[in-house]
Amino acid sequence: LGQIKKQFGYKIITDIHESYQAPSIAKVADVIQIPAFLCRQTDLIVAVAKTDRIVNIKKGQFMNPADMQHSVLKAIKTRGGTQVNYEQSQKYNVWLTERGSSFGYGNLVVDMRSLVIMRHFAPVIFDATHSVQMPGAAGGKSGGDSSFVPYLARAAAAVGVDGFFMETHLNPKEALSDGPNMVQTDALIPLVAQLEALGNFVK
Known part of the structure; x- marks a missing residue:
């Protein structure tokens, strides 16, 4: 590190x-x-x-x-x-x-x-990627459904939070851990822009 x-x-x-x-x-x-x-x-x-x-x-x-x-x-x-x-x-x-x-x-x-x-x-x-985790659902390790990450993150932004945590990977299928709930890197920046806009609107 x-x-x-x-x-x-x-x-x-x-x-x-x-x-x-x-x-x-x-x-x-x-x-x-x-x-x-x-x-x-x-x-x-x-x-x-x-x-x-x-x-x-x-x-x-x-x-x-x-x-x-x-x-x-x-x-x-x-x-x-x-x-x-x-x-x-x-x-x-x-x-x-x-x-x-x-x-x-x-x-x-x-x-x-x-x-x-x-x-x-x-x-x-708000930890948007671990929130879509499915503990133990992938045969002894955690699964997940990353398709829900943008929806939950936008909902949290609308409620009002101080920051977001999201795991990202160029190819989540190759990630050594938490791949099923990760945001693909090329989708991260547009999502962050949406969250920033929602946060500013709420403020």
Whole structure:
């Protein structure tokens, strides 16, 4: 990741899985992301919050969006704050990401109310590609249906969010991970333009 950043000048966001990794990741990443299944893991959130990097906590597929304020508070308290609200989360660089909720077996659904609820206490990023994931639907790995990405992303833009996360690939069928829910690269720029226009209209 350090080589990629140096060569291309990209900002870097990456997951963390163990608390001890935080100092090393902070040397390279601009945003350190708490994976959805670890969003309540106190020691992990605290370890990331002790760095000077943006903390991005992905909402667990099993979580009530309102309960994510407790994860946000763990990060804010570590950084010297005392309360959870949008302004405090902005000040202490703590984000939340919506990536869908479990809906039966092998499927996710996005409740757009979740974006509104969580945005009361933190900037919200909408993960448009993981939200169309179908966990375990591809024979031991996740499947997905990328055809729904533009619709969900435009809906999130109309509701109002602070940013988007989307995985892209020149040829998603050749991707080593998450290919079925990726946006093909040549379709990404037009979609981003639409989302920007919708976001400006909503504002």
